[in-house]
Amino acid sequence: VTCDVCISRAHLCIHAGRRGLYTGTSGLQIAYLSGTESQEEPTPAYSFSAKDVAELKMSLLAPNFKGVDILLTSPWPRDVGTFANSAGEIDTKKCGSRLVSDLAASLKPRYHFAALEKAYYERLPYRNHTVLQETPQHVTRFIALADVGNTSKKKYLYAFSIVPMSSMDPAELVKQPQDVTENPYRKSRKEAPKTKAAVDAEEEPACQFFFDLKKHQGKKRPSDGKEGGNSQPKQGKKPSQPTGPCWFCLASPEVEKHLVVSIGTHCYLALAKGGLLPDHVLILPIGHYQSVVDLSPEVVEEVTKYKSALKEFFRSKGKRYVLFERNYRSQHLQLQVIPVPLDHCTPEDIKESFIAQAQEQQIELLEIPEHSDITQV
Structure with a gap:
C-alpha cells in the first residue's frame, strides 16, 4: 500500500483501537479492523469478535451511506475467490474470516486490503449491487499483499491513485469495468432446473x-x-x-x-x-x-x-x-x-x-x- 495508507493504518491500529473509521483532510475514508477473528470471551486485545464487527457497522451504516474508500483488515474475507480468478494455492473457501466477509459486504469499500495469508492476490473487481434489481453502485477491488521483504519476492507494495468517493461524479463512480464479477459474499439462490426448449x-x-x-x-x-x-x-x-x-x-x-x-x-x-x-x-x-x-x-x-x-x-x-x-x-x-x-x-x-x-x-x-x-x- 502507498506510504500514507501504511502510516495511517499503523497510527490507527496503535492509537485508535482495533476498529474504526479514519477520515483524511481530503475526505478519504479508511475503515479498519485490526487483529484476527476470535471466539474467546473476553476477546483478546489482538483479536476482534462479532460484537466488534457489529458495532463498527452500526457506527457507519446510515440511510445515505454509500460505502468507504478503503477497508483495512488482517484476515482475508472468506469466499472472496467465488466467481473470480484463482488465488493460487490459497483456498478462499477455507481460509479467511466470515466476519470480514460480512463487514466487506456491508461497508462496500472501493479497495479492500488484507495481508494475513502472506500471499499476493489481486481479485477481479466485484459488484455491490444486483444487476437490473438495484441501483448501480461502485465496484470493490480486493487486494492481498505478502509480508514485507519476503524471500519469494511476492508483491508487498501496492501503489495507486484514488479520488475520495465524496469528490467523485456519481456517474463516474458507478462505472462498471469489463471484467467485473458478481458479489462473492451473496448467497446463490437455488432454483429448480427447467426443462423447456x-x-x-x-x-x-x-x-x-x-x-x-x-x-x-x-x-x-x-x-x-x-x-x-x-x-x-x-x-x-x-x-x-x-x-x-x-x-x-x-x-x-x-x-x-x-x-x-x-x-x-x-x-x-x-x-x-x-x-x-x-x-x-x-x-x-x-x-x-x-x-x-x-x-x-x-x-x-x-x-x-x-x-x-x-x-x-x-x-x-x-x-x-x-x-x-x-x-x-x-x-x-x-x-x-x-x-x-x-x-x-x-x-x-x-x-x-x-x-x-x-x-x-x-x-x-x-x-x-x-x-x-x-x-x-
Whole structure:
C-alpha cells in the first residue's frame, strides 16, 4: 500500500483501537479492523469478535451511506475467490474470516486490503449491487499483499491513485469495468432446473414449440393456456446467481471476449464458438438469466431489438434466420440464431424439418397456440 495508507493504518491500529473509521483532510475514508477473528470471551486485545464487527457497522451504516474508500483488515474475507480468478494455492473457501466477509459486504469499500495469508492476490473487481434489481453502485477491488521483504519476492507494495468517493461524479463512480464479477459474499439462490426448449421460426411468430423431458413424456400437455386457471403472462423472475463460473456472464473471466460482436444495455451479441455456420450468432443477456421465461420486460425488449436488427441484416444477405433456445440443465440463456437461404427455405419448410427430426428422435413437439406466449404454457 502507498506510504500514507501504511502510516495511517499503523497510527490507527496503535492509537485508535482495533476498529474504526479514519477520515483524511481530503475526505478519504479508511475503515479498519485490526487483529484476527476470535471466539474467546473476553476477546483478546489482538483479536476482534462479532460484537466488534457489529458495532463498527452500526457506527457507519446510515440511510445515505454509500460505502468507504478503503477497508483495512488482517484476515482475508472468506469466499472472496467465488466467481473470480484463482488465488493460487490459497483456498478462499477455507481460509479467511466470515466476519470480514460480512463487514466487506456491508461497508462496500472501493479497495479492500488484507495481508494475513502472506500471499499476493489481486481479485477481479466485484459488484455491490444486483444487476437490473438495484441501483448501480461502485465496484470493490480486493487486494492481498505478502509480508514485507519476503524471500519469494511476492508483491508487498501496492501503489495507486484514488479520488475520495465524496469528490467523485456519481456517474463516474458507478462505472462498471469489463471484467467485473458478481458479489462473492451473496448467497446463490437455488432454483429448480427447467426443462423447456423453444423453437421460433423468424417469419412465423406463432410457430413456436416446446417439449418436456420429464417422466410423463409422450403424454399431451394442455397447450391452450387454460389449465391452471390463469392465462395471464407470468412476471419475469429476478436473475439468479450463477452456481459457479459461467461462460456466458459478460463479467465472467470465462467469456470469450474476442467473439463478442455488440454490447447493449441488457443483452449482447456474440459469435458461436462452435458455430453450425460461419454467421451463427448468439443473443445473450448480460445479467445471469437461465431461460427466456425468466427475463424481465427490459431484457425482453432489447432481445426483440436484436432480433429485428439480425432479421434486417440477414435479409440483406439473402437469408432468413431460425432462432431457438436450448434450455435443458442450462445455466445461462443462449438464443441461437442460425441463418438459412431465403430462396430455398420457407417458414413451412423449416417447420416441417423440425417436426420430421423430432419424430425420428421420438420427441413430441407441442405447438404453442397462435397469439400465445411460452410463459403462458
